[in-house]
Amino acid sequence: MNILMALSQREVTGAEVYATTVGNELTQRGHQVFYISDTLTKPHQGSFFKLRFNKRSIPRRFYHVGYLIYLIKKHNIQLVHAHSRASSWSCHIACKLTGTPMVTTVHGRQPVHASRKKFHAMGNKALPVCKAIEEQLMQDLGVAQEQLVVSRNGIETERFQIVPPPQNARPVITIIGRLTGPKGELCYRLLDTCLDLTKYDVRVVSGSKVEPRFDKFTDKVTFTGYTQDVPKMLSEADLVIGAGRVAIESLMCGRPTLAIGEASCIGIVTSDNVQQAMANNFGDIGPTDLDINFDAIANEVELGLQQKSCEIAVTDMVKASYDLSSVVDHIEQIYQDVYIDKLRREMPVIMYHRFIQDDTEKGVHSTYMHIKMFEKHLKLLKRMGFESLTFEDLAKDNVIRRLDPGKRHIMITVDDGYADNYHLMLPLLKKYGFKAVVYVVTGESFNRWDVENPENPENKVNLMSAEQVKALAESGVIEIAGHTMTHPKLDSLSRDQQYDEITQNKQQLEELIGKPLTSFAYPFGLCNQDTKEIVRDNGYQFAVATNSGPLHFHQDPYEIRRIGIFPRTDVFGLWRKVRGNYLFRKIKA
The missing domain is CATH 3.40.50.2000 (Glycogen Phosphorylase B;)
Incomplete structure (x- = not known):
C-alpha cells in the first residue's frame, strides 16, 4: 500500500x-x-x-x-x-x-x-x-x-537484549524524556525535590534544548543530549526513570525501571503492576493530568536500586506485548479493515467448476460453463486490467498484497478437479496470462457425490487422472489445492471422519506434486468449527467457502467468501460480479 x-x-x-x-x-x-x-x-x-x-x-x-x-x-x-x-x-x-x-x-x-x-x-x-x-x-x-482499536507501540525487540548489571562506582540513574511541556515539568521536579544529586550519578537524556531553569543542576547532573544508541545508554544505568517507550525499552533490557510520566507514577515495574503500567502507557496517561505523590519517589528510587535487574517474567511479557512484527501485523489488519470498509470494495474470488464444449455436456446442476463463454470472461478480465493471484502468492507475500497500488487483482478458483480443467481450461489460462487455484478430489474418478444424489442425480463426468493433476501443477499457472477424498458434506461428519477426508487428500496430493499445499476448499461450502480446526492443524494457510465468511478477505483466512460463476453468467454478469462491490451490495440487499 x-x-x-x-x-x-x-x-x-x-x-x-x-x-x-x-x-x-x-x-x-x-x-x-x-x-x-x-x-x-x-x-x-x-x-x-x-x-x-x-x-x-x-x-x-x-x-x-x-x-x-x-x-x-x-x-x-x-x-x-x-x-x-x-x-x-x-x-x-x-x-x-x-x-x-x-x-x-x-x-x-x-x-x-x-x-x-x-x-x-x-x-x-x-x-x-x-x-x-x-x-x-x-x-x-x-x-x-x-x-477505537488499541494498538500498542511497536519496539524492535531484537535491538534490546537483557544486559548484566553495570559495575558503577556510584549508582547511575538515567532520566529519559523531553525537557519541554509536562515531561519537562516532571523532570525538573524530580531533579529539584526527589533525587539526592550528590548521592547518585544522574544523567538526563533528551533531544530537547536545555532550558535556563535547568542551569542550576548542570554541575551535579549530566545532560547528555539525544542518543541514537539507546541500548548502550540503558545498559549503563542502574535505574531508568521514564514512561512510554522509554520504560518499555528499559524493561526489555532487563533494567530496573521507575515508570513515571505525565499523569501518574506506577513505581518500580514488577509482575504485580506491569498490567496496570501497560494500561496507562507506563504513567503517561491517567484519569487526570497529574496524579503523582512526589514524596514517595525517593523510596521508589531506593527500591529500584536494590534490584540488579527487573523480573524475567516482566521482560518476557513486555517483549511479547510490544514486539514490532506483531504490532505491525495488527496495524496491517486495521489498514485493511479501514480500506475495505471505506471503499466498500474487495478483491473478487470467483468460482468455476467444469467446462463444456457443446450443449450435450450440460448438467442438471449449474456447475458448468461453456468454454467459449469462459474465453470471453478471460478477455473481459484482461480488458479490465486484472492480474490474477493464487493463495501461494499470498502466502509468500502477505494477503495485503491484493491491495497493491495501481493494481486490480482477482483470484480464479475451480472446484473438484474435472478432466476438462486440463483439456479446456489450462490452454486458455496460458493464452491470456492468468493463473487459477484448482481444488482436487482424490478419492474418486468421477463426480460420484452428484451422480448418486437420490433427489437430483447429475450426469457422470470424469475427474482428472494423477498425471493430469501433476501436469497442471507443473504448468506454472495452476495452484493445486485440497478438496477432500470423496467430496462429502463435512459438517455432517464426525471429527474423525472429517480428519480422514481432509488429511488423506492432502497427503496424496502433496506426494503427487512434490510440495506442500497452501489452500483448501470446503465441499458444498459447508464447514463447522471442527472442520476449520482440522484444516488449520493440517498446515493449510487458507480455506475457501462459498456463501459464508466475512466480506473482508483477510478477516478469516479459514472461511473466505467466493462469488459463484454459473452457466448464465455472461460477460455483463461477470462485469457486475468482479467490480469489487458485488458482495457488499448483495449482502446489503
Whole structure:
C-alpha cells in the first residue's frame, strides 16, 4: 500500500519514534511509506515532506489541506496515518474531500473542549496506544467504541537484549524524556525535590534544548543530549526513570525501571503492576493530568536500586506485548479493515467448476460453463486490467498484497478437479496470462457425490487422472489445492471422519506434486468449527467457502467468501460480479 504518515512536531517525540519504527517495518514488507511533518529527525525510509502543521491560523489550515490533497493525488496515497491533533485535523478534511481512508494513532491524553467533542477529526479509526487513552476518548470526547482499536507501540525487540548489571562506582540513574511541556515539568521536579544529586550519578537524556531553569543542576547532573544508541545508554544505568517507550525499552533490557510520566507514577515495574503500567502507557496517561505523590519517589528510587535487574517474567511479557512484527501485523489488519470498509470494495474470488464444449455436456446442476463463454470472461478480465493471484502468492507475500497500488487483482478458483480443467481450461489460462487455484478430489474418478444424489442425480463426468493433476501443477499457472477424498458434506461428519477426508487428500496430493499445499476448499461450502480446526492443524494457510465468511478477505483466512460463476453468467454478469462491490451490495440487499 501507499501510506502517508502525518505528524506535527518541532522536536523528537515518542510519536515520531513510533511512526518511523512502524513505517520502516512497513517499508521492509513492501509498502511505500511517505512522511509529512514540521520536522523529522529519526532515520526513516521513504520521502519526507515538510509542512508546518503547528502554524494553525485559518489560512494556514486551508493551505495544509490543499497540500495534503496534492500529495494524496500525486503519490496515489491509499491510506493516511496521522499521529497528532494538529496533523489529524487537516488530514481528516483532506481525506474527506478525496475519499481516502484514514486512521489516527492517539499517543496521549486529549484536551476536552466542545469543538473536539463534536469534531473528533481522527478519520475512520482511532488507535489509542493504551487502554487508558481508549477510556478517555470514550468518556470525555464521546468517541464510539467501535471506532477505537488499541494498538500498542511497536519496539524492535531484537535491538534490546537483557544486559548484566553495570559495575558503577556510584549508582547511575538515567532520566529519559523531553525537557519541554509536562515531561519537562516532571523532570525538573524530580531533579529539584526527589533525587539526592550528590548521592547518585544522574544523567538526563533528551533531544530537547536545555532550558535556563535547568542551569542550576548542570554541575551535579549530566545532560547528555539525544542518543541514537539507546541500548548502550540503558545498559549503563542502574535505574531508568521514564514512561512510554522509554520504560518499555528499559524493561526489555532487563533494567530496573521507575515508570513515571505525565499523569501518574506506577513505581518500580514488577509482575504485580506491569498490567496496570501497560494500561496507562507506563504513567503517561491517567484519569487526570497529574496524579503523582512526589514524596514517595525517593523510596521508589531506593527500591529500584536494590534490584540488579527487573523480573524475567516482566521482560518476557513486555517483549511479547510490544514486539514490532506483531504490532505491525495488527496495524496491517486495521489498514485493511479501514480500506475495505471505506471503499466498500474487495478483491473478487470467483468460482468455476467444469467446462463444456457443446450443449450435450450440460448438467442438471449449474456447475458448468461453456468454454467459449469462459474465453470471453478471460478477455473481459484482461480488458479490465486484472492480474490474477493464487493463495501461494499470498502466502509468500502477505494477503495485503491484493491491495497493491495501481493494481486490480482477482483470484480464479475451480472446484473438484474435472478432466476438462486440463483439456479446456489450462490452454486458455496460458493464452491470456492468468493463473487459477484448482481444488482436487482424490478419492474418486468421477463426480460420484452428484451422480448418486437420490433427489437430483447429475450426469457422470470424469475427474482428472494423477498425471493430469501433476501436469497442471507443473504448468506454472495452476495452484493445486485440497478438496477432500470423496467430496462429502463435512459438517455432517464426525471429527474423525472429517480428519480422514481432509488429511488423506492432502497427503496424496502433496506426494503427487512434490510440495506442500497452501489452500483448501470446503465441499458444498459447508464447514463447522471442527472442520476449520482440522484444516488449520493440517498446515493449510487458507480455506475457501462459498456463501459464508466475512466480506473482508483477510478477516478469516479459514472461511473466505467466493462469488459463484454459473452457466448464465455472461460477460455483463461477470462485469457486475468482479467490480469489487458485488458482495457488499448483495449482502446489503
